[in-house]
Amino acid sequence: MPIAAADKDAVLAEKRARFAAMLARADRVAAFTGAGLSTEAGIPDFRSPGGRWSRIKPIAFEAFLADEEARRESWRRRFDMDDEIRSARPTRGHMAIASWVQAGKCPAVITQNIDNLHQDSGIPADAVVEVHGNTTYATCLDCARRYEIEALRAPFLANGQAPRCDDCGGFIKTATISFGQPMPETAMRRATELARTCDLFVVVGSSLVVYPAADLPRLAHRQGARVVIVNREETPGDRYADLLLRGEIGDLLEEFVL
Template identity: 60%
Template structure:
């Protein structure tokens, strides 16, 4: 009596083969890689992001009251995942980069967990910014959140830049705010140069970031998607692994 092959083991074997044949692999991560850390997913039912939605960029610029509310919501959300640590998935991707098998990680996340897992800033392409610090919108000076919070909770007033008096905002990309063009160009270049594009934990519905896997595929790369839920690009992928990210990536890292 023949034994049916285990679909999970077959998928792992295929991914290991793809990685072994790759010369330039790119990683692409979304919120799913961080949920194991306790960082809430924006679109999940009951997500605290729904009660603390980011303030649209235009309103943030125009209205001091909106800026005050934006900072209140920012610190409320920060408190929910202040103890978040990198997951097995983050660690596995860091080991792939350190071992020279992956060039860099493109991420839609703002939680700084890729850097906390050991990746350098130049090994992480943050398309939606970083929520672990703030910047002045006029002179681009960096401001630390601990200092901003102390002053905000004492005065209730939104921060202004210590250098130029400009508006200070969390270094994330808000709705209506222009994408960072240098980061977008770097992500596009990496996508087009890759021969294996590995999507981890992204719903692939937020554009322009979600167009990068298709561009890589159209340019000849193999496309692999590891995500618990179906995505719009599953039909284009060479391999889809519908499973938990931590077990999949830790298994891959342990066998390379």
């Protein structure tokens, strides 16, 4: 028999109350965010059905290194999504999480997102652990010099050539982690430490299918932390979560601004 709307509302209200109590009791919260948080800001989810990667094969890191045309195509794709990135603004979910950091509850946010929206929400850059990198700037793969995307855009649109480093001639790539590229050791080490030492691990908008980052909530669970998953759909982590909140992330989190 279908659950009545009133009963659904009562169940959700009880879950919200449980989450509020968990958040109030927690001394050290680890927030872990994925694409579902940023889709509400207009950033496409590449991996979901109908997403870019279901229509366009991603460019592997090995191909980027080996082939000039792959590098040019990588930059064409980056600038094709430039308007989406530049126009996106932090959502209600971003602002709720930012308030946890600002209140001293959450030492840092671990994110799979590459859009810089956590920083734009007011979280200091050193409190955002980007396990998949950041697409709002680029670096030289050889000397690590940083380049701003806007400075690379006009030359690329004018000549169609993949940018090379002014200092060493190395390949310039957006500061994201491509398929086949090693995960950032420092970020993963810090994310692992946050998972090991938190008493509440809150997953927001992640499908928990991209490893090794997706194993972080399970690590927190094994260390004794409570795990809450806020997402529109089921995830592989649901089986060990202490609380599941289903629905639009902004609707669910806006009342949890501290």
